[in-house]
Amino acid sequence: xxxxxxxxxxxxxxxxxxxxxxxxxxxxxxxxxxxxxxxxxxxxxxxxxxxxxxxxxxxxxxxxxxxxxxxxxxxxxxxxxxxxxxxxxxxxxxxxxxxxxxxxxxxxxxxxxxxxxxxxxxxxxxxxxxxxxxxxxxxxxxxxxxxxxxxxxxxxxxxxxxxxxxxxxxxxxxxxxxxxxxxxxxxxxxxxxxxxxxxxxxxxxxxxxxxxxxxxxxxxxxxxxxxxxxxxxxxxxxxxxxxxxxxxxxxxxxxxxxxxxxxxxxxxxxxxxxxxxxxxxxxxxxxxxxxxxxxxxxxxxxxxxxxxxxxxxxxxxxxxxxxxxxxxxxxxxxxxxxxxxxxxxxxxxxxxxxxxxxxxxxxxxxxxxxxxxxxxxxxxxxxxxxxxxxx
Amino acid sequence: xxxxxxxxxxxxxxxxxxxxxxxxxxxxxxxxxxxxxxxxxxxxxxxxxxxxxxxxxxxxxxxxxxxxxxxxxxxxxxxxxxxxxxxxxxxxxxxxxxxxxxxxxxxxxxxxxxx
Numbered sequence: 101x102x103x104x105x106x107x108x109x110x111x112x113x114x115x116x117x118x119x120x121x122x123x124x125x126x127x128x129x130x131x132x133x134x135x136x137x138x139x140x141x142x143x144x145x146x147x148x149x150x151x152x153x154x155x156x157x158x159x160x161x162x163x164x165x166x167x168x169x170x171x172x173x174x175x176x177x178x179x180x181x182x183x184x185x186x187x188x189x190x191x192x193x194x195x196x197x198x199x200x201x202x203x204x205x206x207x208x209x210x211x212x213x214x215x216x217x218x219x220x221x222x223x224x225x226x227x228x229x230x231x232x233x234x235x236x237x238x239x240x241x242x243x244x245x246x247x248x249x250x251x252x253x254x255x256x257x258x259x260x261x262x263x264x265x266x267x268x269x270x271x272x273x274x275x276x277x278x279x280x281x282x283x284x285x286x287x288x289x290x291x292x293x294x295x296x297x298x299x300x301x302x303x304x305x306x307x308x309x310x311x312x313x314x315x316x317x318x319x320x321x322x323x324x325x326x327x328x329x330x331x332x333x334x335x336x337x338x339x340x341x342x343x344x345x346x347x348x349x350x351x352x353x354x355x356x357x358x359x360x361x362x363x364x365x366x367x368x369x370x371x372x373x374x375x376x377x378x379x380x381x382x383x384x385x386x387x388x389x390x391x392x393x394x395x396x397x398x399x400x401x402x403x404x405x406x407x408x409x410x411x412x413x414x415x416x417x418x419x420x421x422x423x424x425x426x427x428x429x430x431x432x433x434x435x436x437x438x439x440x441x442x443x444x445x446x447x448x449x450x451x452x453x454x455x456x457x458x459x460x461x462x463x464x465x466x467x468x469x470x471x472x473x474x475x476x477x478x479x480x481x482x483x484x485x486x487x488x489x490x491x
Numbered sequence: 492x493x494x495x496x497x498x499x500x501x502x503x504x505x506x507x508x509x510x511x512x513x514x515x516x517x518x519x520x521x522x523x524x525x526x527x528x529x530x531x532x533x534x535x536x537x538x539x540x541x542x543x544x545x546x547x548x549x550x551x552x553x554x555x556x557x558x559x560x561x562x563x564x565x566x567x568x569x570x571x572x573x574x575x576x577x578x579x580x581x582x583x584x585x586x587x588x589x590x591x592x593x594x595x596x597x598x599x600x601x602x603x604x605x606x
Contacts, residue, residue, distance in 0.1 A: 222547035232510040235591045235598040245541035304543045353559045353567040
């Protein structure tokens with residue numbers, strides 16, 4: 101298997117974007133192509149979850165290939181729920197690692213704000229089990245809420261801990277010009293003050309408004325290349341060193357220990373094994389905080405902290421910028437936004453930015469290794485990636 | 492006749508499934524028609540729950556109670572809750588009711604109340 105490097109990255113602002121879906125994907129891609137210094141690619145993978153349903157467009161990858169004048173490159177769209185982004189990176193990795201392709205463009209894109217909030221919530225809920233979950237009106241916030249309640253009961257996580265994740269990540273987004281939320285928040289404002297219930301109402305008890313990521317439009321792209329090509333292009337040598345993907349039961353209630361996220365555990369284990377890294381050796385991480393509880397649970401399942409102690413590490417500031425393992429320094433899904441198909445690629449974008457030392461105010465000093473965790477379904481399809489800077 | 496929700500029991504190895512699987516998760520041997528349907532019990536205890544305020548389209552109610560119930564045979568299911576103040580561990584009993592209405596279809600599922 102050949103080594104695979106990230107030679108270019110690009111992103112759009114995550115927000116409500118009044119542009120056609122293909123243009124959002126193309127804009128991020130153009131930035132990545134320019135960053136890498138390439139005008140031709142062998143293969144294009146477009147990660148997207150909702151184009152056929154939300155934007156009334158199918159065969160997205162063909163449209164992107166033409167829009168970018170990259171013909172006759174191969175192109176395919178990858179739909180893998182909220183883990184579409186990292187799944188597309190996996191496809192790109194395999195294309196280069198196998199020796200079939202030398203330059204692959206991976207673009208993630210979503211335009212969810214084209215429909216109203218109720219339709220967007222329903223669209224995401226279609227990933228749940230149709231006969232035993234969806235028909236009951238289950239939404240992703242509902243799943244996260246039931247999971248959070250179990251976590252609270254079992255490990256002593258409180259609504260304050262959840263709010264602390266929200267404050268950390270949303271304020272971190274202030275250091276990221278591409279992030280959706282550009283408004284600082286405080287525990288006082290969302291939890292302690294008399295106005296907190298108005299500012300921060302429940303969306304699915306015990307989760308409140310500020311425990312959930314926003315619904316965003318946006319795109320992100322990376323260029324994956326072989327070692328020879330990376331050396332030729334002369335960009336910083338960032339190697340995609342580890343990759344793991346795992347699945348879990350479709351119906352969440354079937355899991356033997358409902359507070360375990362076994363697919364996260366397995367995906368991370370495989371990524372560590374492949375890269376030869378241990379959790380202690382990771383300098384910066386992007387976890388999938390679609391809901392605040394998930395950052396806490398995932399920080400345990402990827403091995404940063406023992407099970408049930410993620411919230412204690414959070415309290416001590418170990419997951420903040422300057423802490424032992426800074427998590428979501430660019431805002432995470434909570435602050436950056438969560439255009440579902442784009443998220444996995446945006447996570448890689450952030451890690452590559454960090455490993456290049458381009459993080460500016462959010463830079464993790466001397467970061468050489470990074471990890472992304474892209475969480476699909478409610479933990480039933482998870483992709484973990486590790487990146488290493490080689491000098 | 493009381494409506495039921497069914498679990499699927501593998502005819503080869505006896506493994507119970509809910510939801511249905513095309514291939515048995517126990518023996519991985521059978522074909523999809525080699526299951527017997529077994530009604531799920533309607534009593535159990537509440538494992539976790541939530542009240543949802545931000546509902547998908549089609550729901551014309553302000554809030555919706557949802558919970559995961561551990562049934563008396565040890566299997567679990569998700570259902571809607573009609574319980575004023577739910578608590579983890581409380582005993583609940585279910586009945587099969589309409590849980591979702593769409594333009595031409597009514598979907599039936601389990602609705603739990605305090606036992």
